[in-house]
Amino acid sequence: MDVLSDVLITLRTGRPSAARSSSQAPWGVRFQRGPAAGCHVVLEGGCWLLxxxxxxxxxxxxxxxxxxxxxxxxxxxxxxxxxxxFEPEPHDAAPLDEMRIDGAGPVTELLCAYYWFDAARPHPLLTELPAMVHVPARVGQHPSLRAAVELLGQEVADPRPGTEAAVPALIDMLLLYVLRAWLDDQPEGQSGWATALRDPAITAALRQIHRHPEKPWTVEDLAAVAGLSRAAFAKRFTAIIGQPPLTYLTWWRMTTAARLLRESDDPLRTVAARSGYASEYAFGKAFKRAYDTAPGSYRAAQKSSA
Known part of the structure; x- marks a missing residue:
């Protein structure tokens, strides 16, 4: 699995949802600050972002x-x-909703999608994004994003058998293509994840960390994967990612462990092993240091709130 896909799958919690709105002027919708990430698409008409x-x-x-x-x-x-x-509900059973505001003026059609991420462990790829990511519609730019918007718009406008299965998958696709568009638009030669995902050496090391967090990686091992000397790799990784290789490895192991605790019923010893810890005791100490709670308590709290 590539790094971007892995980040999204591991950090997302709950089920994504979408709402289509049809509003006649005058109209306005306020989205309060909250845990949900939002993605709005203007299907018809126009509006102002405030x-x-x-x-x-x-x-x-x-x-x-x-x-x-x-x-x-x-x-x-x-x-x-x-x-x-308007405030989306994270545990709404329906992946699709509708909203209508009647008026006397021109109509604006919007598609709004919502995602919930693990707020306790936001990935640096997401935290470095600006508060508002605007991807303007430009002819010939980001064709995959345009295709995803069109497909999702069709499903929302004309629900058919299978729509409830199609919509969450298309919402995930929309998020992926929005992030790709933003990453592609970033200038080269800077630090950060836009640069990391363009750097073959750093990407190779990240892919192995994500694919095999259970392995006892050393800086030398990761440098060999990257095709660099130990010193050159450590310096380059830290400059681009913002933290040393083994610090990021530990962070990813804990993030992986949290996902396994949320989504599986595997015994703690199995979660420990899959997260790179030889003993349940060492895993428990590391997890409590990261999350300020024991793995079993974390799992119980996540299951009860689902």
């Missing part, structure tokens, strides 16, 4: 807006239009 992160911004048909950190914001037909509140 947030504390800059002046009002016009969104046109085909534009995509991603709010990775759940920052509060609003969408409206005009910056002065009245706002109503």
């Amino acid at each position: 947030s504390d992160h800059g002046e009002p911004r016009r969104l046109s048909p085909g534009d995509v807006l991603f709010t990775p950190h759940g920052d509060g914001h609003a969408l409206a037909d005009h910056p002065d239009s009245p706002l109503v509140d």
